[in-house]
Amino acid sequence: MKYIEKLRNSGLRPTKQRLQICEVLFDREKTFHFTINELEQKIKNHTSRKISLATVYNTVHAFEKKGYLKQIPINSSETYFDTNVTDHHHFYDLKEEKLIDLENSDVGPINILKRINGKKIKSVEVLVKLED
Amino acid sequence: MKYIEKLRNSGLRPTKQRLQICEVLFDREKTFHFTINELEQKIKNHTSRKISLATVYNTVHAFEKKGYLKQIPINSSETYFDTNVTDHHHFYDLKEEKLIDLENSDVGPINILKRINGKKIKSVEVLVKLED
DNA sequence: ACACTTTTTTAGAATCATTATAAACTGGAA
DNA sequence: TTCCAGTTTATAATGATTCTAAAAAAGTGT
Numbered sequence: 001m002k003y004i005e006k007l008r009n010s011g012l013r014p015t016k017q018r019l020q021i022c023e024v025l026f027d028r029e030k031t032f033h034f035t036i037n038e039l040e041q042k043i044k045n046h047t048s049r050k051i052s053l054a055t056v057y058n059t060v061h062a063f064e065k066k067g068y069l070k071q072i073p074i075n076s077s078e079t080y081f082d083t084n085v086t087d088h089h090h091f092y093d094l095k096e097e098k099l100i101d102l103e104n105s106d107v108g109p110i111n112i113l114k115r116i117n118g119k120k121i122k123s124v125e126v127l128v129k130l131e132d
Numbered sequence: 133m134k135y136i137e138k139l140r141n142s143g144l145r146p147t148k149q150r151l152q153i154c155e156v157l158f159d160r161e162k163t164f165h166f167t168i169n170e171l172e173q174k175i176k177n178h179t180s181r182k183i184s185l186a187t188v189y190n191t192v193h194a195f196e197k198k199g200y201l202k203q204i205p206i207n208s209s210e211t212y213f214d215t216n217v218t219d220h221h222h223f224y225d226l227k228e229e230k231l232i233d234l235e236n237s238d239v240g241p242i243n244i245l246k247r248i249n250g251k252k253i254k255s256v257e258v259l260v261k262l263e264d
Numbered sequence: 265a266c267a268c269t270t271t272t273t274t275a276g277a278a279t280c281a282t283t284a285t286a287a288a289c290t291g292g293a294a
Numbered sequence: 295t296t297c298c299a300g301t302t303t304a305t306a307a308t309g310a311t312t313c314t315a316a317a318a319a320a321g322t323g324t
Contacts, residue, residue: 013291015301036281052303057282071207073259077311078281079207091248106246112260114238116223119262126258127205128244130251145271145320168310184274189311209282210310 031084089126163216165231221258
């Protein structure tokens with residue numbers, strides 16, 4: 001299994017649950033944007049034995065901490081995560097409540113001119129809201 | 133009272149509670165970023181008679197709908213609002229959990245090259261996360 | 265001021281995403 | 295195999311937000 005190494009290397013035990021979640025999350029061509037509930041559904045379809053909701057939360061947070069996932073800043077009742085952890089941006093379709101990737105090349109270069117004393121810039125994220 | 137007109141003009145009855153919340157929100161020099169709980173504290177200090185939490189929620193949502201407030205997209209357990217409804221951006225200090233305004237002039241012009249069929253761009257918001 | 269309608273406020277209950285708990289289980293080292 | 299730290303699990307707890315429905319206040323016409 002290709003994910004066993006990945007998990008071991010980051011100090012996470014390659015448990016059955018984590019490996020199955022890896023498959024759902026990372027065996028894809030395209031970026032995957034999801035909420036915990038959407039992920040749970042995908043896991044249900046993918047796997048015979050169910051994985052506890054608490055484990056899904058634990059795992060997603062563990063993966064986020066290790067840098068395999070990132071949260072997308074957005075105002076929604078549920079938290080959105082992204083399997084694409086590179087620097088990139090998003091459209092958010094307000095009606096459909098769906099996220100769409102914006103490559104860096106789709107957004108002109110962003111140059112933050114202001115700086116705050118003693119603070120480093122960790123990330124720059126652009127959210128483009130769409131309406132009909 | 134200067135807010136009576138403002139409320140009437142937007143079809144909101146100028147009640148005692150709304151006027152007091154207006155004072156807390158809008159009688160300031162600078163932009164005010166707040167969560168509902170922070171706002172409740174400010175109201176407590178400003179007013180003798182307490183305003184019900186439900187009313188604070190109702191009022192903030194009514195003001196948002198009328199365009200006097202906007203939500204700031206950010207991953208936090210609480211929703212952040214902003215009295216500055218012009219197009220502008222934010223630093224978010226992850227350690228302090230504080231928002232800092234970024235004027236448009238602090239951020240180079242942002243040009244979204246991609247378009248989605250049948251959708252209009254409603255807003256473009258940049259969130260710059262800060263760490264130590 | 266009074267009567268009447270509509271909007272607003274309110275306290276408390278309900279909801280829902282997320283986190284905490286603590287007992288059972290598992291992976292991996294010795 | 296034995297042991298232990300790390301994981302999983304069901305369930306309870308938490309906390310922000312929304313709902314409810316009754317009381318209060320605002321606006322309107324008389």
